[in-house]
Amino acid sequence: xxxxxxxxxxxxxxxxxxxxxxxxxxxxxSFDYGVNNRKNVSCLSPYITHRLITEYxxxxxxxxxxxxxxxDKFIQEIFWxxxxxxxxxxxxxxxxxxxxxxxxxxxxxxYIKAINGKTELKCFNDWVEELKKFNYLHNHTRMLxxxxxxxxxxxxxxxxxxxxxxxxxxxDAASNTLSxxxxxxxxxxxxxxLAQSWNISKFTNNNYKDVKLxxxxxxxxxxxxxxxxxxxINKNDDPNEYLIIFDNEMNIExxxxxxxxxxxxxxxxxxxxxxxxxxxxxxxxKKIMISQLNRNELDCEMIDKKGFSSFIGSFKRFDVVYxxxxxxxSFLKKLIKKNDLKINFITRKEDQFCWKFSNKxxxxxxxxxxxxxxxxxxx
Numbered sequence: 491x492x493x494x495x496x497x498x499x500x501x502x503x504x505x506x507x508x509x510x511x512x513x514x515x516x517x518x519x520s521f522d523y524g525v526n527n528r529k530n531v532s533c534l535s536p537y538i539t540h541r542l543i544t545e546y547x548x549x550x551x552x553x554x555x556x557x558x559x560x561x562d563k564f565i566q567e568i569f570w571x572x573x574x575x576x577x578x579x580x581x582x583x584x585x586x587x588x589x590x591x592x593x594x595x596x597x598x599x600x601y602i603k604a605i606n607g608k609t610e611l612k613c614f615n616d617w618v619e620e621l622k623k624f625n626y627l628h629n630h631t632r633m634l635x636x637x638x639x640x641x642x643x644x645x646x647x648x649x650x651x652x653x654x655x656x657x658x659x660x661x662d663a664a665s666n667t668l669s670x671x672x673x674x675x676x677x678x679x680x681x682x683x684l685a686q687s688w689n690i691s692k693f694t695n696n697n698y699k700d701v702k703l704x705x706x707x708x709x710x711x712x713x714x715x716x717x718x719x720x721x722x723i724n725k726n727d728d729p730n731e732y733l734i735i736f737d738n739e740m741n742i743e744x745x746x747x748x749x750x751x752x753x754x755x756x757x758x759x760x761x762x763x764x765x766x767x768x769x770x771x772x773x774x775x776k777k778i779m780i781s782q783l784n785r786n787e788l789d790c791e792m793i794d795k796k797g798f799s800s801f802i803g804s805f806k807r808f809d810v811v812y813x814x815x816x817x818x819x820s821f822l823k824k825l826i827k828k829n830d831l832k833i834n835f836i837t838r839k840e841d842q843f844c845w846k847f848s849n850k851x852x853x854x855x856x857x858x859x860x861x862x863x864x865x866x867x868x869x
């Protein structure tokens with residue numbers, strides 16, 4: 491399994507999936523047939539996470555070829571990512587609490603065994619190896635992995651979410667954190683996801699049988715409540731001369747870049763991240779960024795922390811493609827406060843429209859997908 495680093499290759503993968511394999515997705519998407527057989531899923535998440543391609547253009551290309559009724563499950567899965575982002579935007583303290591929790595959790599011997607694939611569970615150990623080698627896991631396998639981590643190995647869900655973020659090419663603050671919370675039973679309080687031996691056997695095509703699990707565990711209890719907060723995104727209609735683009739918002743095709751004097755691509759290194767990423771993940775991000783930079787004929791430059799510090803030493807006003815709640819936004823918030831910066835965030839109209847449906851559960855959001863598709867002429 492290999493993930494390329496350019497928008498062209500992302501579009502090629504999307505088009506191939508649409509032409510050849512998408513019609514088996516509804517019935518076969520939950521099966522993990524192994525790294526050499528991923529035709530039942532799209533494997534587009536690393537590109538969508540970095541927005542080399544967006545959820546919206548993905549949906550539009552799919553629906554240009556197939557009727558909604560035949561690809562509804564795929565469209566719904568695409569919009570799960572949008573929903574999670576909107577949900578976290580309305581409750582940003584969930585992210586900050588998660589990051590703070592990590593600082594207080596000790597890494598004991600059971601944790602060390604787990605992250606090194608040295609447990610008594612072969613399936614889990616194999617998945618650890620696969621994650622580290624390929625920086626990807628099948629979505630259903632991620633749920634099984636998380637359930638085993640939390641309920642059989644009895645490890646803190648926060649450390650599992652951190653482990654995924656460290657190694658996944660498609661690691662996303664919203665999708666990853668909230669999915670782990672959901673498995674634990676604290677996203678929807680009292681409703682957890684318990685891995686069962688028959689489930690693992692069936693959906694790995696009998697690759698693993700008679701897995702010894704805790705199949706009667708109770709949901710994790712977390713009594714913290716998170717009230718919905720309004721969006722506080724600084725926006726104005728007067729563009730600045732300079733634009734900053736972070737690694738998780740690299741779809742420059744939908745942006746009017748000609749109005750900028752210069753565009754800077756900025757990738758956080760591990761010194762400024764709460765969760766330290768595997769070097770392969772950082773390299774993947776960097777290659778994607780360079781690929782996008784080289785496609786643009788405007789005045790663009792990739793800068794590091796030193797270059798960014800020099801930039802804000804000269805300019806206090808600039809535009810930023812809004813990076814959503816997560817590492818990049820947390821980094822910006824600190825800089826804004828410390829340097830009295832006047833940042834104008836560039837947001838995508840599709841995101842702003844969709845996120846308002848994230849105030850409740852996903853079923854409520856899902857009922858609004860036809861409205862979203864119609865509003866932006868995606869179907």
